[in-house]
Amino acid sequence: MSVILAIESSCDETSVAICDNGKITANVIANQTIHQNYGGVIPELASRVHQQNIVPVIQQALIDAKVNKKDLTAVAFTRGPGLLGSLLVGVSFAKSFALGLDLPLIAVNHMHAHILAHFIEEPKPAFPFLCLTVSGGHTQIVLVKDYFDMEVVGTTLDDAAGEAFDKTAKILDLPYPGGPLIDRHAKLGNPLAFKFPEPQIKELNYSFSGLKTAILYFIRAQEKLNPDFIKENLDDICASVQHSIVGILLNKLKKAAQQYQIKEIAIAGGVSANTGLRTALTQYAEKLNWNVYIPAFEYCTDNAAMIAIAGHYKYINKEFVGQDVAPASRMEF
Ligand code: KG4
Ligand code: ZN
Numbered sequence: 001m002s003v004i005l006a007i008e009s010s011c012d013e014t015s016v017a018i019c020d021n022g023k024i025t026a027n028v029i030a031n032q033t034i035h036q037n038y039g040g041v042i043p044e045l046a047s048r049v050h051q052q053n054i055v056p057v058i059q060q061a062l063i064d065a066k067v068n069k070k071d072l073t074a075v076a077f078t079r080g081p082g083l084l085g086s087l088l089v090g091v092s093f094a095k096s097f098a099l100g101l102d103l104p105l106i107a108v109n110h111m112h113a114h115i116l117a118h119f120i121e122e123p124k125p126a127f128p129f130l131c132l133t134v135s136g137g138h139t140q141i142v143l144v145k146d147y148f149d150m151e152v153v154g155t156t157l158d159d160a161a162g163e164a165f166d167k168t169a170k171i172l173d174l175p176y177p178g179g180p181l182i183d184r185h186a187k188l189g190n191p192l193a194f195k196f197p198e199p200q201i202k203e204l205n206y207s208f209s210g211l212k213t214a215i216l217y218f219i220r221a222q223e224k225l226n227p228d229f230i231k232e233n234l235d236d237i238c239a240s241v242q243h244s245i246v247g248i249l250l251n252k253l254k255k256a257a258q259q260y261q262i263k264e265i266a267i268a269g270g271v272s273a274n275t276g277l278r279t280a281l282t283q284y285a286e287k288l289n290w291n292v293y294i295p296a297f298e299y300c301t302d303n304a305a306m307i308a309i310a311g312h313y314k315y316i317n318k319e320f321v322g323q324d325v326a327p328a329s330r331m332e333f
Contacts, residue, residue: 002073002315005061005097006308007054009090010082010110011136012041013301014053018065019308024120026064027298027305028057036175040166047085054093061304069101074320076106076311078113080328081137087327095323104320106311109331110302114268115144116313117299117306125264125293132253134277135269136162136177139206139249141256142333144266147313150333153260154204154252161245161271164208168215168241172230182238183274189239191276194218196244204256206248215241242276250280257290266293273300 001021008015012035018026030053035041062069077094080087098105115131118124125131125144130153133140139161141154159167162179169178196214199207219237222229230237257265267281278294285292299305314320 002312003067003071004074004076004106004308004311004315005058005072006076006108006304006311007058007090007094008078008110008302008304008307009050009054009086010078010080011086011302012046012049013303014050014057015302015304016057016061017304017308018061018067019305019312020065020067022309022312024305024308025067026061027303028060028064029303030057039170039176041083041176043083043085046083047089050086050089054089058097072101072103074104074106074311074315075101076108076307076314078110078307079107079325080110080331082110082329084327084329087329091325091327095325099323105322105325106314106319107321107325108307108310108314109333110307111138111140111331111333112148112150113306113310115142115150115266116147116310117268117295118266118293119147119313120299120305120309121296123293125266125291128260128262129264129266129293130253130256130260130262131266131268132249132272133269134161134249134267134271136160136166138269139208141204141253143260152333153256154206156206156208157201159208159212161206161208161249162269164212164245165271165274167212171216171219172234172237179271179274182242183276185235185238186242186276189235189237191239191243193233193236194240196240198244198248198251204252204259206252208245208248211244211248242274246274246276246280249277250284254284254288257288263288263290264293265290268295268300270301273297
Protein backbone atom coordinates (compact mmCIF):
# COMPACT_ATOMS: atom_id res chain seq x y z
CA MET A 1 0.00 0.00 0.00
CA SER A 2 1.35 3.44 -0.85
CA VAL A 3 0.02 7.00 -0.82
CA ILE A 4 2.66 9.18 -2.46
CA LEU A 5 2.68 12.97 -2.58
CA ALA A 6 4.76 14.20 -5.54
CA ILE A 7 6.16 17.66 -6.27
CA GLU A 8 7.18 19.00 -9.71
CA SER A 9 8.96 22.37 -9.91
CA SER A 10 11.59 21.98 -12.65
CA CYS A 11 10.49 24.90 -14.84
CA ASP A 12 7.51 27.23 -14.64
CA GLU A 13 4.74 24.98 -13.35
CA THR A 14 4.30 24.34 -9.64
CA SER A 15 2.50 21.02 -9.49
CA VAL A 16 1.59 18.55 -6.76
CA ALA A 17 -0.06 15.17 -7.26
CA ILE A 18 -1.11 12.27 -5.09
CA CYS A 19 -0.85 8.66 -6.18
CA ASP A 20 -2.83 6.10 -4.18
CA ASN A 21 -1.51 2.63 -5.01
CA GLY A 22 -0.79 3.50 -8.65
CA LYS A 23 -3.97 5.58 -9.11
CA ILE A 24 -3.71 9.38 -9.45
CA THR A 25 -6.21 10.98 -7.05
CA ALA A 26 -5.03 14.61 -7.35
CA ASN A 27 -2.99 16.58 -9.87
CA VAL A 28 -2.90 20.33 -9.16
CA ILE A 29 -0.95 22.57 -11.55
CA ALA A 30 -0.27 26.27 -10.93
CA ASN A 31 0.95 27.93 -14.15
CA GLN A 32 3.11 31.03 -14.05
CA THR A 33 1.87 33.75 -16.36
CA ILE A 34 4.53 36.31 -15.39
CA HIS A 35 6.97 35.01 -18.07
CA GLN A 36 4.64 35.96 -20.92
CA ASN A 37 5.88 39.54 -20.55
CA TYR A 38 9.45 38.48 -21.30
CA GLY A 39 9.23 36.00 -24.21
CA GLY A 40 10.73 33.15 -22.17
CA VAL A 41 11.06 31.78 -18.64
CA ILE A 42 13.05 34.07 -16.30
CA PRO A 43 14.65 31.61 -13.83
CA GLU A 44 14.76 33.94 -10.81
CA LEU A 45 11.11 34.93 -11.23
CA ALA A 46 10.15 31.26 -11.65
CA SER A 47 11.72 30.24 -8.34
CA ARG A 48 10.06 33.12 -6.50
CA VAL A 49 6.63 32.15 -7.86
CA HIS A 50 7.28 28.50 -6.92
CA GLN A 51 7.87 29.68 -3.35
CA GLN A 52 4.54 31.51 -3.33
CA ASN A 53 2.66 28.58 -4.89
CA ILE A 54 4.05 25.52 -3.20
CA VAL A 55 2.06 25.58 0.07
CA PRO A 56 -1.38 26.33 -1.44
CA VAL A 57 -0.82 23.79 -4.23
CA ILE A 58 0.07 21.07 -1.67
CA GLN A 59 -3.00 21.97 0.39
CA GLN A 60 -5.25 21.80 -2.68
CA ALA A 61 -3.84 18.40 -3.71
CA LEU A 62 -4.53 16.97 -0.23
CA ILE A 63 -8.09 18.35 -0.39
CA ASP A 64 -8.69 16.98 -3.93
CA ALA A 65 -7.43 13.51 -2.97
CA LYS A 66 -9.30 13.64 0.37
CA VAL A 67 -6.08 12.62 2.08
CA ASN A 68 -4.67 13.66 5.44
CA LYS A 69 -0.91 14.35 5.62
CA LYS A 70 -0.68 11.54 8.18
CA ASP A 71 -1.95 9.01 5.58
CA LEU A 72 1.00 9.63 3.25
CA THR A 73 3.63 6.89 2.90
CA ALA A 74 6.31 8.73 0.84
CA VAL A 75 7.24 12.07 -0.75
CA ALA A 76 8.48 12.07 -4.36
CA PHE A 77 10.02 15.08 -6.10
CA THR A 78 11.67 16.11 -9.36
CA ARG A 79 15.42 16.15 -8.73
CA GLY A 80 16.29 17.33 -12.28
CA PRO A 81 16.93 18.18 -15.04
CA GLY A 82 15.59 21.73 -14.93
CA LEU A 83 16.19 25.24 -13.63
CA LEU A 84 18.30 25.02 -10.49
CA GLY A 85 16.47 27.68 -8.47
CA SER A 86 13.07 26.22 -9.37
CA LEU A 87 14.20 22.69 -8.51
CA LEU A 88 15.65 23.94 -5.23
CA VAL A 89 12.20 25.10 -4.06
CA GLY A 90 10.58 21.70 -4.73
CA VAL A 91 13.52 19.64 -3.43
CA SER A 92 13.87 21.69 -0.22
CA PHE A 93 10.14 21.56 0.42
CA ALA A 94 10.01 17.79 -0.22
CA LYS A 95 12.93 17.22 2.16
CA SER A 96 11.49 19.25 5.02
CA PHE A 97 7.99 17.84 4.48
CA ALA A 98 9.38 14.27 4.59
CA LEU A 99 11.52 15.08 7.63
CA GLY A 100 8.57 16.60 9.50
CA LEU A 101 6.31 13.62 8.77
CA ASP A 102 9.07 10.99 9.03
CA LEU A 103 8.48 9.74 5.47
CA PRO A 104 10.89 8.24 2.93
CA LEU A 105 11.99 10.45 0.03
CA ILE A 106 11.94 9.45 -3.64
CA ALA A 107 14.03 11.37 -6.22
CA VAL A 108 12.64 11.33 -9.78
CA ASN A 109 14.30 12.19 -13.10
CA HIS A 110 11.91 14.56 -14.93
CA MET A 111 12.62 12.94 -18.32
CA HIS A 112 11.93 9.42 -16.98
CA ALA A 113 8.69 10.79 -15.56
CA HIS A 114 7.53 12.21 -18.92
CA ILE A 115 7.88 8.68 -20.33
CA LEU A 116 6.32 6.96 -17.29
CA ALA A 117 3.26 9.21 -17.72
CA HIS A 118 2.16 6.42 -20.08
CA PHE A 119 1.57 4.23 -17.02
CA ILE A 120 -1.02 6.57 -15.46
CA GLU A 121 -3.90 5.35 -17.61
CA GLU A 122 -4.76 2.46 -19.94
CA PRO A 123 -3.66 1.51 -22.54
CA LYS A 124 -0.09 1.12 -21.27
CA PRO A 125 2.75 0.32 -23.69
CA ALA A 126 4.50 -3.06 -23.48
CA PHE A 127 8.28 -3.23 -22.99
CA PRO A 128 10.38 -2.69 -24.99
CA PHE A 129 8.92 0.41 -26.60
CA LEU A 130 10.31 3.52 -28.31
CA CYS A 131 9.36 6.90 -26.90
CA LEU A 132 9.82 10.20 -28.71
CA THR A 133 10.29 12.61 -25.81
CA VAL A 134 9.77 16.17 -27.02
CA SER A 135 9.74 19.07 -24.59
CA GLY A 136 11.00 22.63 -24.24
CA GLY A 137 14.48 21.41 -23.32
CA HIS A 138 14.77 17.92 -24.83
CA THR A 139 14.22 16.00 -28.04
CA GLN A 140 15.08 12.35 -27.61
CA ILE A 141 14.24 8.97 -29.02
CA VAL A 142 14.37 6.64 -26.02
CA LEU A 143 14.48 2.85 -26.07
CA VAL A 144 12.47 1.93 -22.96
CA LYS A 145 13.33 -1.59 -21.81
CA ASP A 146 11.76 -1.37 -18.34
CA TYR A 147 10.42 1.31 -15.96
CA PHE A 148 13.89 2.62 -15.15
CA ASP A 149 15.97 0.88 -17.81
CA MET A 150 16.02 3.41 -20.63
CA GLU A 151 18.55 4.26 -23.32
CA VAL A 152 18.66 7.46 -25.38
CA VAL A 153 19.26 6.30 -28.97
CA GLY A 154 18.79 9.68 -30.65
CA THR A 155 18.94 13.26 -29.44
CA THR A 156 19.06 16.84 -30.70
CA LEU A 157 22.46 18.33 -31.44
CA ASP A 158 21.22 21.87 -30.76
CA ASP A 159 17.68 23.22 -30.15
CA ALA A 160 14.84 21.07 -28.80
CA ALA A 161 11.60 20.67 -30.77
CA GLY A 162 9.76 22.83 -28.20
CA GLU A 163 12.39 25.53 -28.65
CA ALA A 164 11.87 25.39 -32.42
CA PHE A 165 8.17 26.09 -31.82
CA ASP A 166 8.83 28.79 -29.21
CA LYS A 167 11.57 30.56 -31.20
CA THR A 168 9.44 30.55 -34.36
CA ALA A 169 6.59 32.04 -32.33
CA LYS A 170 8.95 34.79 -31.17
CA ILE A 171 9.88 35.56 -34.80
CA LEU A 172 6.13 35.80 -35.50
CA ASP A 173 5.62 38.11 -32.50
CA LEU A 174 3.50 35.56 -30.62
CA PRO A 175 3.86 35.47 -26.81
CA TYR A 176 5.67 32.71 -24.83
CA PRO A 177 5.12 29.76 -24.81
CA GLY A 178 4.49 29.84 -28.55
CA GLY A 179 4.01 26.10 -29.18
CA PRO A 180 0.29 25.97 -28.30
CA LEU A 181 -0.35 29.20 -30.28
CA ILE A 182 1.37 27.88 -33.41
CA ASP A 183 -0.74 24.74 -32.99
CA ARG A 184 -3.93 26.83 -32.83
CA HIS A 185 -3.11 28.92 -35.92
CA ALA A 186 -1.87 25.83 -37.80
CA LYS A 187 -5.35 24.31 -37.62
CA LEU A 188 -6.61 27.13 -39.88
CA GLY A 189 -3.71 27.17 -42.35
CA ASN A 190 -2.28 25.24 -45.31
CA PRO A 191 0.67 23.05 -44.22
CA LEU A 192 2.06 23.02 -47.77
CA ALA A 193 1.91 26.81 -48.29
CA PHE A 194 5.63 27.30 -47.56
CA LYS A 195 8.43 24.76 -47.63
CA PHE A 196 11.42 24.72 -45.26
CA PRO A 197 14.53 22.56 -45.68
CA GLU A 198 14.81 19.30 -43.73
CA PRO A 199 18.19 19.01 -41.94
CA GLN A 200 20.38 16.11 -43.02
CA ILE A 201 21.62 14.78 -39.68
CA LYS A 202 23.32 11.42 -39.20
CA GLU A 203 21.84 8.41 -37.41
CA LEU A 204 18.86 9.02 -35.14
CA ASN A 205 19.84 12.54 -34.12
CA TYR A 206 18.02 15.81 -34.67
CA SER A 207 18.89 19.44 -35.32
CA PHE A 208 16.47 22.36 -35.25
CA SER A 209 18.68 25.45 -35.25
CA GLY A 210 18.99 25.48 -39.07
CA LEU A 211 15.23 25.37 -39.45
CA LYS A 212 14.84 28.32 -37.09
CA THR A 213 17.38 30.34 -39.11
CA ALA A 214 15.70 29.37 -42.40
CA ILE A 215 12.35 30.57 -41.04
CA LEU A 216 13.89 33.84 -39.81
CA TYR A 217 15.52 34.62 -43.18
CA PHE A 218 12.38 33.64 -45.08
CA ILE A 219 10.20 35.95 -42.97
CA ARG A 220 12.68 38.85 -43.24
CA ALA A 221 12.84 38.49 -47.04
CA GLN A 222 9.05 38.35 -47.32
CA GLU A 223 8.60 41.36 -45.03
CA LYS A 224 10.84 43.43 -47.34
CA LEU A 225 8.32 42.77 -50.13
CA ASN A 226 5.23 43.06 -47.93
CA PRO A 227 5.50 44.55 -44.40
CA ASP A 228 2.18 42.85 -43.50
CA PHE A 229 3.38 39.40 -44.60
CA ILE A 230 3.12 37.82 -41.12
CA LYS A 231 -0.29 39.29 -40.40
CA GLU A 232 -1.71 38.23 -43.77
CA ASN A 233 -0.22 34.72 -43.72
CA LEU A 234 -0.02 33.78 -40.03
CA ASP A 235 -2.13 30.62 -40.27
CA ASP A 236 -0.27 29.31 -43.35
CA ILE A 237 3.14 30.09 -41.81
CA CYS A 238 2.21 28.28 -38.58
CA ALA A 239 0.77 25.29 -40.45
CA SER A 240 3.89 25.05 -42.66
CA VAL A 241 6.34 25.34 -39.74
CA GLN A 242 4.43 22.76 -37.74
CA HIS A 243 4.32 20.44 -40.76
CA SER A 244 8.14 20.72 -41.09
CA ILE A 245 8.85 20.07 -37.40
CA VAL A 246 6.44 17.12 -37.24
CA GLY A 247 7.95 15.65 -40.44
CA ILE A 248 11.49 15.89 -39.03
CA LEU A 249 10.41 14.29 -35.75
CA LEU A 250 8.52 11.41 -37.32
CA ASN A 251 11.05 10.58 -40.05
CA LYS A 252 13.68 9.77 -37.44
CA LEU A 253 11.17 7.93 -35.27
CA LYS A 254 10.29 5.78 -38.29
CA LYS A 255 13.98 5.07 -38.83
CA ALA A 256 14.39 4.08 -35.15
CA ALA A 257 11.36 1.76 -35.33
CA GLN A 258 12.90 0.02 -38.36
CA GLN A 259 16.34 -0.17 -36.79
CA TYR A 260 15.10 -1.69 -33.51
CA GLN A 261 12.26 -3.66 -35.08
CA ILE A 262 9.80 -2.21 -32.56
CA LYS A 263 6.15 -1.43 -33.23
CA GLU A 264 5.24 -0.17 -29.73
CA ILE A 265 5.65 3.60 -30.21
CA ALA A 266 4.95 6.37 -27.68
CA ILE A 267 5.32 10.14 -27.52
CA ALA A 268 5.82 12.22 -24.38
CA GLY A 269 6.65 15.75 -23.21
CA GLY A 270 5.06 19.14 -23.84
CA VAL A 271 5.26 19.00 -27.65
CA SER A 272 3.31 15.71 -27.63
CA ALA A 273 0.29 17.97 -26.93
CA ASN A 274 0.68 19.22 -30.52
CA THR A 275 -2.36 18.27 -32.61
CA GLY A 276 -0.34 18.03 -35.83
CA LEU A 277 2.07 15.55 -34.22
CA ARG A 278 -0.76 13.52 -32.67
CA THR A 279 -2.66 13.28 -35.97
CA ALA A 280 0.43 12.47 -38.05
CA LEU A 281 1.50 9.79 -35.57
CA THR A 282 -1.91 8.13 -35.77
CA GLN A 283 -1.64 8.12 -39.59
CA TYR A 284 1.87 6.59 -39.43
CA ALA A 285 0.52 3.97 -37.03
CA GLU A 286 -2.10 2.83 -39.55
CA LYS A 287 0.39 2.73 -42.42
CA LEU A 288 3.21 1.03 -40.52
CA ASN A 289 1.14 -1.18 -38.23
CA TRP A 290 2.40 0.53 -35.07
CA ASN A 291 0.64 0.48 -31.71
CA VAL A 292 0.86 4.14 -30.70
CA TYR A 293 0.54 5.60 -27.22
CA ILE A 294 -0.32 9.30 -26.91
CA PRO A 295 -0.75 10.70 -23.39
CA ALA A 296 -3.88 12.63 -22.35
CA PHE A 297 -3.28 16.39 -22.80
CA GLU A 298 -2.92 17.04 -19.05
CA TYR A 299 -0.05 14.53 -18.81
CA CYS A 300 1.94 15.91 -21.80
CA THR A 301 3.12 19.24 -20.39
CA ASP A 302 4.81 19.43 -16.99
CA ASN A 303 2.71 17.94 -14.20
CA ALA A 304 3.28 16.15 -10.90
CA ALA A 305 1.09 13.14 -11.79
CA MET A 306 3.98 11.81 -13.88
CA ILE A 307 6.36 12.33 -10.93
CA ALA A 308 3.88 10.52 -8.68
CA ILE A 309 3.59 7.49 -10.97
CA ALA A 310 7.40 7.31 -11.28
CA GLY A 311 7.50 7.57 -7.47
CA HIS A 312 5.02 4.69 -7.24
CA TYR A 313 7.33 2.34 -9.18
CA LYS A 314 10.37 3.50 -7.18
CA TYR A 315 8.43 2.92 -3.96
CA ILE A 316 7.79 -0.68 -5.03
CA ASN A 317 11.58 -1.06 -5.60
CA LYS A 318 12.27 0.69 -2.25
CA GLU A 319 14.48 3.20 -4.08
CA PHE A 320 14.70 5.96 -1.49
CA VAL A 321 17.19 8.82 -1.04
CA GLY A 322 18.53 10.52 2.08
CA GLN A 323 18.23 14.10 3.33
CA ASP A 324 21.60 14.87 1.69
CA VAL A 325 20.03 14.74 -1.81
CA ALA A 326 20.53 17.92 -3.89
CA PRO A 327 18.78 19.15 -7.05
CA ALA A 328 20.58 18.51 -10.36
CA SER A 329 20.05 20.96 -13.22
CA ARG A 330 21.54 18.36 -15.58
CA MET A 331 20.85 14.68 -15.11
CA GLU A 332 21.89 11.69 -17.16
CA PHE A 333 19.40 8.95 -17.96
O1 KG4 B 1 7.42 19.25 -21.16
P1 KG4 B 1 7.17 20.71 -21.08
O2 KG4 B 1 5.87 21.18 -20.47
O3 KG4 B 1 8.30 21.44 -20.28
C1 KG4 B 1 9.65 21.07 -20.38
O4 KG4 B 1 10.02 20.11 -19.66
O5 KG4 B 1 10.33 21.69 -21.22
O6 KG4 B 1 7.31 21.29 -22.56
C2 KG4 B 1 7.14 22.64 -22.83
C3 KG4 B 1 7.25 22.85 -24.35
C4 KG4 B 1 7.25 24.31 -24.76
O7 KG4 B 1 8.29 24.50 -25.69
C5 KG4 B 1 5.88 24.48 -25.42
O8 KG4 B 1 5.85 25.47 -26.44
C6 KG4 B 1 5.66 23.10 -26.01
O9 KG4 B 1 6.14 22.22 -25.01
N1 KG4 B 1 4.25 22.84 -26.28
C7 KG4 B 1 3.76 22.70 -27.53
C8 KG4 B 1 2.36 22.50 -27.40
N2 KG4 B 1 2.06 22.52 -26.05
C9 KG4 B 1 3.23 22.73 -25.40
N3 KG4 B 1 4.36 22.73 -28.73
C10 KG4 B 1 3.61 22.56 -29.82
N4 KG4 B 1 2.27 22.38 -29.77
C11 KG4 B 1 1.61 22.34 -28.60
N5 KG4 B 1 0.28 22.15 -28.56
ZN1 ZN C 1 8.94 18.57 -19.03
